[in-house]
Structures are given as structure tokens and as C-alpha cells.
Amino acid sequence: MSIKQEMIEKLYLQKSEGDEELTNNRKKLVSNWFENLRDEICSSFEKIENEFSKEKEKIVFKKKKWDRNGGGGGTISIMKGQVFEKVGVNISTVYGEFSEQFRNQIPGAEKNGKFWATGISVVSHMCNPFIPAAHMNTRFLITGEGSDKKIWFGGGGDLTPIFEDKNMSHIFHNGFKESCNKYNETYYPNFKKWCDEYFYLPHRQETRGIGGIFFDYLYNNDWDKDFSFVKDVGKTFLNSYVDIINKRINRKFDELDRKNQLIKRGRYVEFNLLYDRGTIFGLKTGGNTEAVLMSLPPMVLWP
Amino acid sequence: MSIKQEMIEKLYLQKSEGDEELTNNRKKLVSNWFENLRDEICSSFEKIENEFSKEKEKIVFKKKKWDRNGGGGGTISIMKGQVFEKVGVNISTVYGEFSEQFRNQIPGAEKNGKFWATGISVVSHMCNPFIPAAHMNTRFLITGEGSDKKIWFGGGGDLTPIFEDKNMSHIFHNGFKESCNKYNETYYPNFKKWCDEYFYLPHRQETRGIGGIFFDYLYNNDWDKDFSFVKDVGKTFLNSYVDIINKRINRKFDELDRKNQLIKRGRYVEFNLLYDRGTIFGLKTGGNTEAVLMSLPPMVLWP
Secondary structure, eight states, X not given: OOXXXXXXXXXXXXXXXXXXXXXXXXXXXXXXHHHHHHHHHHXXXXXXXXXXXXOSSOOOOEEEEEEOTTSEEEEEEEEOOSSEEEEEEEEEEEEEEOOHHHHTTSTTOTTTOEEEEEEEEEEXXXXXXXXXXXXXXXXXXXXXXXXXXXXXXXXXXXXXXXXXXHHHHHHXXXXXXXXXXXXXXXXXXXXXXXXXXXXEETTTTEESSSEEEEEEEEOOSOHHHHHHHHHHHHHHHHHHHHHHHHHHTTOXXXXXXXXXXXXXXXXXXXXXXXXXXXXXXXXXXXXXXHHHGGGSOSEEEOO | OOHHHHHHHHHTTOOOOOOHHHHHHHHHHHHHHHHHHHHHHHHXXXXXXXXXXXXXXXOOOEEEEEEOTTSEEEEEEEEOOSSEEEEEEEEEEEEEEOOHHHHTTSTTOTTTOEEEEEEEEEEEEESSTTSXXXXXXXXXXXXXXXXXXXXEEEEEEEEEOSSOOHHHHXXXXXXXXXXXXXXXXXXXXXXXXXXXXXXEETTTTEESSSXXXXXXXXOOSOHHHHHHHHHHHHHHHHHHHHHHHHHHTTOOOOHHHHHHHHHHHHHHHHHHHHTOHHHHHHHHXXXXXXXXXXXXXXXXXXX
């Protein structure tokens, strides 16, 4: 049985998860945390950008709020600089009812389609081809209602270097490994494997990058512990990525390196538009197009 | 009833379409014609390219053959120049059996999944933002066997300008309209509507370009007439497009025009990877990745 199937089965063993008040508290706790994490990521990235670029005018994230037809909304934060060619940090809290078409694809939503979801997404495409592109997402979902209610966390982070190097890979993977091991020693090997399987382009027979971790349907009958793990995933991603950026920020590159980077980005686009569940789901269920496609690289070559 | 449903229903009224010998002759006739059309398109485009660019070394299409696992193969022809930033002309003749998953999506293939298909595809992305990108495809399909055999043609052509202009639109649409009217006065209005509906990006609420014609499941119990129409579609596309190129080849453009072109190309990528049946079908049924993704523009911006 795949780890995905295992986790979905465990999700269905979920019993009543407290009353409305407890649920509402958790909704607030998680969405506030994602907002704080967004602020922390943005200020870390702005610090790196401005220390490097030394522009007269400080380069900052530009924020844009959006409302969702059907309930909820989010905020896009985008920065374009000389280190970060284009980096987006989105948060959103959305709710409503899935269409008939999508109900059976989402655990717990089968009966009445009701859902509530909050999440954060980070995607960065860098100027310097020696600094990898990065992606992180964590989310908290509630589907159904009453005794049929299901709650879970999902998320992960992965890295897309143009040029692999062992040191970079070690920093990124080891960070996640250590965080995972604090909670459950099966997490890292399972979530790493899931990540490798997920970020794969069959038509190219290539992985999107060097992986990381990917998990979904995380529910352990110990909500505080699960939430704590999800917080660690976000913090670990930020720490590892900042470390990797700082180690490579002054590395010289030439036109050919840059060309290879722009070609590699094509694979990123192919993956996101052909296979990424979040992207396809977002676009086909009336999500905010600008927020969903924030992930697309600023410049791409298919020579 | 949509035109698509109407044509599929007509397809199922198809009775025996002659013996093996007749079928084999038709296969040869059509695939030879596509090869000739490929040659004609390539030499017309090479003539335009070299008259304009005046390079010492003649710019030509580079050809690459590929074989398909499961039966058949094709030839990719690609030229990169100073008029044609990237233009591909692919021909292919493939056959075999559709997987269980795809059988029910292809008329006539329900029973045993057998198919034989030949086609030509043209996609051009131009250096000058005032010359539109163009796409043309025609194909001949045979599915099933014996008395269950279904044969039909499909195809069309459409234009993706960055800056619309009425003269360009008139040349392109009127060319198809005149060709269509020689065969059936319902073709142009029906196939134009089908094209508009097909090349639409719901997540952007935008059309991909200014349309043209799109048809599938064309079967009229008069094979020679259908084939003649398909030949006219190819020739008309070439004549109209060459006319449009020549009228705009010397038009001056600036950096902003170019930027707008590269952004518009992003929509082209989004359409092809998210919605285009041929692309998704090709990639998910083990088609030749290089041939299928020949359609992607050489350089794209998602700023």
C-alpha cells in the first residue's frame, strides 16, 4: 500500500474532532501562523535582496488581496529584484462547497462537498542560475461536517537546482530529515519518496528537481503535534533555503549558465501546467488565476 | 446539439468503407500529400526567411526522424531564423492500439482500440511581434476494423496575433471562408465557432488568438471530396499566412512590443499544456515529446 493510501485510510478512522469552538480556534491558530510565516519569509528575503542589490530604493514585496467567489480569499506577495528574479508568497483562506465533479477526489467532501482550507505557498525563481528555484507549501483542511468532519494537514518543500551539488542537497534534505525525525522516524523516508514520485515528469523521464518532502492527509489524533510539525516544515524550509542562497549569492555565472537555467524553467512550467494537482485544481475550480500562476517563472526558453 | 456531437453521430452512420486495398491506397494518398505539403510549407518559409535575413549561410529547416514505440513514427522539421524565431512542421504516421483508458474517448476505437493516423502540424513563433503566431493541423484517422471501421479527417488553422488588426483578420478568415464555401456553406460558420470555443482559456477568460477554423470527425460518404477539402485547408493556410507575413515583415517594433509578445506567448503555453487535446493526449500516450512540444514558444515571459 502506498503511503498516500495509508494516510487516507488513517484519515477515515478519524472520530469527532471537537465542537465548533475548538474547530474555530484551530482555524484561527493555523491561518494566523501562516500569516506570521509569510511575514517572516518576506522579511528574510527582503533582507537578502537589499543587502545584495544595494539599490537606492529598497526592494520590497508588493501585496495584493483577492476575494474568492464562493467564500474567502487571500493575499499575493510578490518581489522582483536582483537576487530574487521573481518570488511569490501567497496565503489564502477559502471555503465553500466543491462541485459534484470534485467531491469524490477530496476525502470527507463526498457527502455535501463542504470544505474550509487555509494555506501558504512560496515559489522563488532566482537571477543567479547557481541558486536553485524553491517551492514550499503547507495547508490545513477541513471537509464535511458534524461527526463526518475530516481535518488534516498537507505540505512539503522541494528544490529545483540547475546544477546539482551535494552540499546544497545535503543542507536541504538534512534540514527536513532532522525536523521530521523529531516527530516520527517514518516521516522523512516516506515523505521524501512521495515527493520524488510527485515531482516527476513522465514525458521527459525527469524529476523536476532534487526533491525534498511532500505529504498530505496528515492526521494523528494529536492535533497540536501535527500543527507543530507543519510549523517546523515552514521554518526549516526558510532556514535551509536562506543558507543555500547565502552560500551561492556571489557565484559568477555566464550566458550559457543562464541559458541552461531558462531551459530548466521550461520543465517547471511543464510540470505545473500538466501535472501539478494544486495548479490544475485551482484553475479549474475558479481559484484566483494570478495567485495560482504566481508559480510560473518570469522568463523561460524552449529553444 | 453541438456541431461536434452532430459530426460524431454522422460518423457512426458510416457503413463499410471499402476493402483493405482501397484503405491502403487512401493511407498512402493522404500521408504522401502531407509530406508534399510539408515540403511546400518549408520551402515557402525558407524563401521568406532568406530573402529577409540575407545571412551568408542559408537558413534551412533541420529535419529529425523519430520512431514510435508501438508502431510508426514521424519527422520533425524546425527552422530558427530572423523572421521565424522558431517554426516547426511535423508530419507523422502512427498506428497501434489505444490503452483501455483512451478507447472510449476515440470514436470507433471502443471495441479493440485499433487506430491508424497520419497528420501534419505547423506552429510558428515569429521574431517580429507584428507578425502573428500561427498554427495549422490536418489529420486522417482510421479506427476499428472490418465493418466497424471508422474513417475521418480533422484539422484547422488559427492565428495568434499580439496586436489585432482587421486586415490581418480578414485575410485569414476570408481565405478559410472561401475554401469552406466551395464544399459546404455550413462549414465556415460551424468550424469558426468550434475554433473559438476550442481555443479558449477559461482561467484567463481570453481566447488564444483571433481563431480560424477547427473541425473533427469529418466524414461525408464522399471520401475524395473530404480529402480535397482537407488539402484546400492546408493550401489556404499557407497562402494566407505568407500574405500576412509579407505585409508585416518590415514593420518596426520596440522593446515594449517585444515584451508584450513574450507575455502573450505565455497564454499559448498555458493553453497547450492545460487544455490542448493533442498535446495532453500525445504526452500521456507515449507520443514523441520533442514533436509534441515543438509547439512551445522559444522565449516566454510571465513577469
